[in-house]
Amino acid sequence: MPKSPSTIMHEQVLLPGNSPIRVKWNDFPHFTFPWHFHDEMEIVYVLKSQGTRFIADSMESFAEGDLVMVGSQVPHYWKNHQEYYQEASGLRVNAVVVQFAKDFMEKSIQNYPEMVHLKHLFDRSMLGIHFAMPANREIGEKVKALYGLKGFRRMMGLLEVLDAMAHSSDYRLLATADYHLNPLNVNDFRIEKVLNYINLNYTGNISLSEMARQFGMNISSFSRYFKLKTGKTLIRYINEMRIGYACKLLQENTQSISQVCYESGFNNVSNFNRFFKEKMGVTPREYVSAFQ
Numbered sequence: 612m613p614k615s616p617s618t619i620m621h622e623q624v625l626l627p628g629n630s631p632i633r634v635k636w637n638d639f640p641h642f643t644f645p646w647h648f649h650d651e652m653e654i655v656y657v658l659k660s661q662g663t664r665f666i667a668d669s670m671e672s673f674a675e676g677d678l679v680m681v682g683s684q685v686p687h688y689w690k691n692h693q694e695y696y697q698e699a700s701g702l703r704v705n706a707v708v709v710q711f712a713k714d715f716m717e718k719s720i721q722n723y724p725e726m727v728h729l730k731h732l733f734d735r736s737m738l739g740i741h742f743a744m745p746a747n748r749e750i751g752e753k754v755k756a757l758y759g760l761k762g763f764r765r766m767m768g769l770l771e772v773l774d775a776m777a778h779s780s781d782y783r784l785l786a787t788a789d790y791h792l793n794p795l796n797v798n799d800f801r802i803e804k805v806l807n808y809i810n811l812n813y814t815g816n817i818s819l820s821e822m823a824r825q826f827g828m829n830i831s832s833f834s835r836y837f838k839l840k841t842g843k844t845l846i847r848y849i850n851e852m853r854i855g856y857a858c859k860l861l862q863e864n865t866q867s868i869s870q871v872c873y874e875s876g877f878n879n880v881s882n883f884n885r886f887f888k889e890k891m892g893v894t895p896r897e898y899v900s901a902f903q
Contacts, residue, residue, distance in 0.1 A: 620647040620648075622649040623649070624650070626651070626710070634757045635710075636707060638705055639703070640695060641660075641696055642662065642690065642691050646688040646862065648686040650712075651712060652715070653680070653681045653711075654681075655706060655707075655708050656707045657675060657676065657705075658705040660695075660703075660706060661673065662689060662690050662691035664677065664688075665688040665902065666785045667785065667858075668855045668858035668859065668891075669786050670892075670893070671785070676744040676745075676748075678747055678750065678751050678754070679742070680776060681736060682736035682738070683737075707754055707758055709772075711769060715769075729777055732773060735784060738784040738787075740776070740782050740785065741785055743783070747779055750776060753771055754772055802836075802837075804826070808825065809848070810852075814876035819833070819834065819845055822845060850877075860874060861902070868899075871883075
């Protein structure tokens with residue numbers, strides 16, 4: 612039986628020698644690592660396996676060809692279908708896992724214009740990135756090839772993988788943008804102040820009129836401005852933040868669903884259940900059941 616991941620584990624990744632890169636070829640009956648995080652960034656390419664993938668507050672099915680990148684300290688967990696945990700099932704997990712130091716090529720990436728696209732990739736990875744197939748099949752093959760490379764060639768191979776990922780247009784961010792409660796990189800001082808205010812107060816009662824007054828705008832102007840900068844209405848943005856926080860609380864499994872509802876900022880369980888299912892595709896109770 613799969614173990615419950617209700618408490619998060621801080622994995623201490625041992626990178627080989629002084630190398631910044633570790634590449635593992637996983638071949639076992641089922642995924643075994645519980646809900647965890649680590650300082651290293653990670654790429655996972657599933658060659659053979661099926662189940663449910665949890666990254667931050669994202670919950671999705673995965674199967675053969677699943678390719679994701681996970682940023683530093685982002686919690687994650689792969690859970691196989693129940694039949695994988697049965698003895699003599701004959702089912703196997705084959706996956707390539709690449710872990711690399713969070714400061715990999717840091718000075719070059721921070722300072723050289725030729726590598727700024729990798730900085731943007733690393734920033735996106737803080738929400739988890741899924742790379743669609745078959746459009747990214749070539750990237751998957753490059754990830755797979757890393758296992759057979761050593762030393763300098765492995766480092767160059769990883770840079771090729773990261774370069775291809777950074778230039779791919781066929782990707783999705785997995786977690787909600789508010790999971791880490793970091794403002795979007797919108798290069799606008801006013802919207803940063805708005806988002807910081809929401810980050811500090813989203814579990815309370817924030818009204819459109821209050822926000823407009825707080826930032827010296829009338830209601831209609833503020834609504835248009837917020838939608839232009841975030842692509843969402845104020846209420847949707849706040850509710851998605853609340854759902855992200857609710858997912859954290861549900862993952863901890865220490866409170867009832869109604870307690871999570873009110874602590875995350877919703878004022879009634881019915882609205883909470885409705886918006887949670889709209890955002891996550893399952894009810895809160897189904898989410899808890901799938902996560903355990």
